[in-house]
Amino acid sequence: MPRKDTFVGRADELAVMGAELDRVRSGQPRVLWLSGPAGIGKTSLVRRLLGDRSDVCVLWGCGEESETGIPFGVLDQLVADVPDRLRGPLLGRGPTADADPLAVGAELLTVLGGLPDSGPVVIVVDDAQWVDDATARALVFVGRRLRRDQVLVVVAARDDTPPESAWWERGLTQDHLLHRVRLGGLAAEDIVELSGAVGGPALTPEAGRRLHDHTGGHPLHTTALLDELPAEALADTSRILPAPRSFAALVLVRVAKLSRAAQDMVVAAAVLGTRSALSDVVALARTPDPLTALDESVRAGLLDEVLTGTAHHVAFPHELVRAAVYADLPPARRHALHRAAAALLGGSAGMDHRVAAAIGPDPALAAELTALGRAEVRSRRWRQAADRFTAAADLSGDPEDRAARLVLAVGAMLAGGELARALRVEPDLRAGPATPGLGHALGQLEALTGRFDMARETLATALHTADGDPGGRAVATAHLALVSLIEGDAGPAAALTTQAMTPEPPPEVAALARFVQILGLAVQGRHGDADEELARRRAGADPAAAEEARALSGILALWADDAGRAAATLGSVGRDGAPPMSVQGRIMVLGHLGDAQYRLGDWDAAAANGALAVSLVRDAGVLLGAGVANALAAHVAAGRGAWDVAEERVATAAMAAELLPWWGARAHAATAQAVLAQARGDHAAMHDALQAYTDPAVHDPVDRIGVLPWRALRVEALLGLGRIDEADGALAELEERVAGRPPSWSAVEAARLRCEITELHAAPTVVRRAYERAMILAEDVPAELGRARLEIAFGRFLLAAGERRPAVDLLRTARARLDRLGARPFLDRCDELLKAAGLHPPTAGGALDLTPQELAVARLVAEGRTNQEAGAALFVTGRTVAFHLSNIYAKLGVSSRRELAAQLHRTGRSAGRS
Structure with a gap:
């Protein structure tokens, strides 16, 4: 299995260490103290940091347990590649055992000053827990005397460094120089990537999480298990993983x-x-x-x-x-101990031990597990329910009982968003006997994986054979409605959802039916009916239905171009003790919330929510939401010129639209491709991407819903290609649609585009009046990118007309907006105009220089949330929040949550601000 140069994850740590190296470039010497257990990857991380930095001079030394008594042994390694002409008398011949460490340190300072000044010098002391005492004293001497030198000292040491070896840590690590990074295990998604990188099995997100929990993410232990265990053992959650x-x-x-x-x-x-x-x-x-x-x-x-x-x-x-x-443990002793543990603990605590102690079929225990699983379903604890049903199936002696319990397990897996896990059970379902509910389970799997023709046939058959099973009829009907909606039959979809919700369906089915019903009404253009139904649900007694209604109201507001109301509504979903939402629902909320924030100009929050939606899609393995989440999350990445991220998300959205070719996925993928091309200034690519909207199967439902941004993109593409008449006609259609709505993102875009078309054929006075009207309109619209682009266009026009002072004022205002957004491609175009006006734009550096994850944590903590609360909002642990918070404090030079909140407010990066 290939191992050489394998490196995954560590993005946050690399960002922190890279920031320290950047500080060194500005003449701030730094000490980076990297700690962690043996084998956690400290050396690999340092090599990754320095590997592609050709301007960095690296002096590398490594401690060795058997050589701690050799004076200056590590220092000899550090200067091994230093030219002889730069060495003093002590370093030239190699310091003797009785040499004064301070004198040796003084010569090392001279060496550092004599090295080429083309870039920073990095001194790496690896396995520092075994550094010899003489080298340590010389390095402490050097560290105390670093002032404005471009020197970074990287010390990598084990957590369990003996106290007697830690004295020099205190001497070297002065507070104004020091940044500590403790290296923990790899994240679950990194383990999935690691398996592929080392030639291991293709792990599901679930298997990656399980392996992470088992090994703590330790790279060596994880790699050993990837090497030793077959893929089926890694995927089987019913067995305890072994140690390497x-x-x-x-x-x-x-x-x-x-x-x-x-x-x-x-x-x-x-x-x-x-x-x-x-x-x-x-x-x-x-x-x-x-x-x-x-x-x-x-x-x-x-x-x-x-x-x-x-x-x-x-x-x-x-x-x-x-x-x-x-x-x-020998099997006999293991089973005996589990039996004894079951008797000792009793109740639900002893149930897992009873399962572990069982040998062969146990119908009574299987029945108990099934009852427990049903109770978990009523409490919406889907993963626990799936585990109970799966264990019950394994203990079933009768094939029909086993099949029936596997059907229940699949239903719980799908309700909990574990599509990949459910798909692993599908072969067993198809190979087993026919049982009530089998058609519903298979139909759901087919519908959620794009096998629509099969799903329609399977579900229709299941519907006709479920007369005595109201819950089964509801499942089949709701998923038939979903298939109809995806295929564009919105009317039948809405009608089927009414049947699915009568009588009282299972909670997970009711949630799907409610979603399909509202979307079906919107796709038919029946917005009033949709609003009335949502108002009725919000006022109802069912808290889950009320929370879903709030989420759908926010999504409909975004589709209606009311980004402000959408952000306020969607941002409140899931708070104040609201009932838990399904993974699919949470993906939809986060994706659309991020898009609303993108339009408003809160790009930091948009990036964080978009990334979280994409990660949930990956974890859940859902295809239906993959295209939407990745497409929406691509907008900020494109606007900021993060081309690799944007391209990956656009490609994923396009692939999802091919695998699951419903009109919504195709529309979102096309718009994301056009937004990426827009950021690059590629009008031909914009036009090509939007060709998907020429298909009535895409165009008609999107228009009936009322989504408009794609139309502005189309006008801009045509205008950029010089197809003025077509652009004028397309713009007239857009203007007609925004005329009856409050001022919005699309209205600002339409106003800017109308001004640019007017420039081509009207007198300057007419053009100026058009721009002035557009500016008045934009004052009432929180659409930072649209306003900045309008200001740039007006400024460009005024520059051409010889009105330099008002033009520069507009361009400076636009630049400030774009700088807050981090909209680098658009900022570069603004800077070109400022240079044309004879001005030199300010250099970058006013931003907070936080990673997206750090900024998301900072904003939540500044709101007053605890580490645990922030972790729950971001789907990470409180420990992860604490890790990010320590890096945030170090980067910003603050020491309290109050100071952090104040700095975010001063820089305009607090929640709700752009």
């Missing part, structure tokens, strides 16, 4: 050295879980002297004692330690 063989061997050697009592305690803890109550472990192990056994296990590094208030627990220091012990 090399790691397990080390653990088992330690276990073997324990007394029998301590071994029994460690084994009992492994059966109970990663963390358990000490009393339960003692009861299961039946150890006569538990404190002595616990003390021995803790001293061996196999267990940790955890005291929290009055609670007394034991835990494994790492999940892999538990996995190694558990996997080594």
Whole structure:
């Protein structure tokens, strides 16, 4: 399996370290202290940082445990490639063991000053926990005397550095020089990428998360398991993953050295879980002297004692330690211990142990699991329900019972957004006996993966055979409605949803039916009926329906070109104790919220919400939302000139439209392609992208919904191609549609384009009046990009007319807007006009220089949210928020949440501001 130069993830850490290197370029010496456990990837990260920076001079030295007693051993490595002419007497011949470290440090300072000044000097001390004392003292001398030097000292050390080796850390790491980065494990999505990079199996997002949780994201352990386990073992969530063989061997050697009592305690803890109550472990192990056994296990590094208030627990220091012990148990002893654990714990806590202890079919236990799964469904805990139903199916002795429980499992998986997991069950469903609900499950799978002809036939058949099953009829009807909507039959779709919601359908089916009904009404142009239905739901007693109605109201507002109302409504969804929304629903909310913020000019929030929507699409494996989420998330990336990101998202949207060729996916993909071409100034590509709208199957439903931005893009493309008459006609259609609406994004775009067409044939006084009317219109519209482009166009016209002062004022205003947005391609065009006016635009550097993830965290924390609350909003842990927050404080030079909020406000980057 190829391993060389494999590197994935670490985007945030690289951004932080790159920012430190940029500070060094400006004459600010820095010390970057990189810490983490052994094998976590510190060396690879530093090499990645420096690998493609040809202007950087690198001095690299590495500590070695067996050489810590060799004076200046690491320093000799640091200066090995320094030309002899730059070395002083001590460094020239190599410092002797009794050389004064301060004198050696002074010569090293001279070396640093004599190196070529074409770029920064980076001193890397790898495995610093083993650096020799003499080298450490020389480096401390150097570090204390760095002032305006372009020098970055990178120290990579293990977390468990002995105290006696850490003295020089305190000496070198002065607060004004220091930035600490603690390197943790790879993220789940990075593990998915890593598997592909090293030639491993293609992991689903779910399998990546599971492997991440098991290894803590440790690259070496993860790679070992990718090498050792087949793909089916990595995907099977019903089994405990083992530890890597090399790691397990080390653990088992330690276990073997324990007394029998301590071994029994460690084994009992492994059966109970990663963390358990000490009393339960003692009861299961039946150890006569538990404190002595616990003390021995803790001293061996196999267990940790955890005291929290009055609670007394034991835990494994790492999940892999538990996995190694558990996997080594003989089957008979493992089953016996699980039976004993089930009796000890009882209730739902003992259920998993009963399942683990079962051998062969157990109809009674399968029935209990099915009942528990149904209870989880009623509570909308879909993943837990799917796990219960799957376990029940495995324990079913009768093939029909097994098939029926697999159908229930698939329903729960789909309701929870686990499409990839459900698809793995599809072959078993098709191979098993016919059972009630089978057609509904297969029809859902076919509908959600673009097999529309098959889905229509399967669901229609299921509908006719579900007379005695109201829930089954609702499932089949709702998904038939979805297929009809996707295929463009909005009328039948809306009618079918009425049938699906009578009588009371399962909650996940009701949510789908409600969505299809509103979208079906909108596609028919029945906006009043849709608004009335949404108002009725918001006032109803069902909190889930009310929350969905609020979300759909926001989406409809965006389609009606009311970005302000859309952002306010969608931004409030999911707050204030609202019921949980499905993954698919959350994707739609985040994607459209990001698009509303893009139009308003809150591009930082738009980028964060768009990225989150895309990540949820990837995690859930849903195809239906993939095109929409990626297309909407591409707009900000294109506007900021992040070409790689924008191209990837546009390509994903286009691929989704091919795989699932419904009119909505095609429309969103076409618009995203046109927005990317617009940012590049490529009018031909804009026009080509928008050819999708010449198909009535796309054009008609989009027009009935009322979405307008594509029309402005089309006018701009035609105008840029010199097809003036066609542009004029297309603009007249757009103007007719915006005439009956409040001023909006599309109205500002139409006004600018009308001015540019007027310039081609009218007198200057007429053109000026047109621009002045457009400027008055734009004053009432929060559409920062549109307003900036209008100001640029007017400024260009005034420059050509010889009115330099008002032209420059307009261009400066436009530039300030674009700078806040980070709209680099449009900013460059504005700067060209300013240069033509004889001005030199200000250099960049007023932005906060935060990554999108950091900015999202900063804004949430500035709103007053705790780390846990911010993590919940961004679908990350509180620990991840804390990691970002420490980097934010270091970058901005603040030390409190209040200072952070104040700085965001001053720079116009706080929530709701552009």
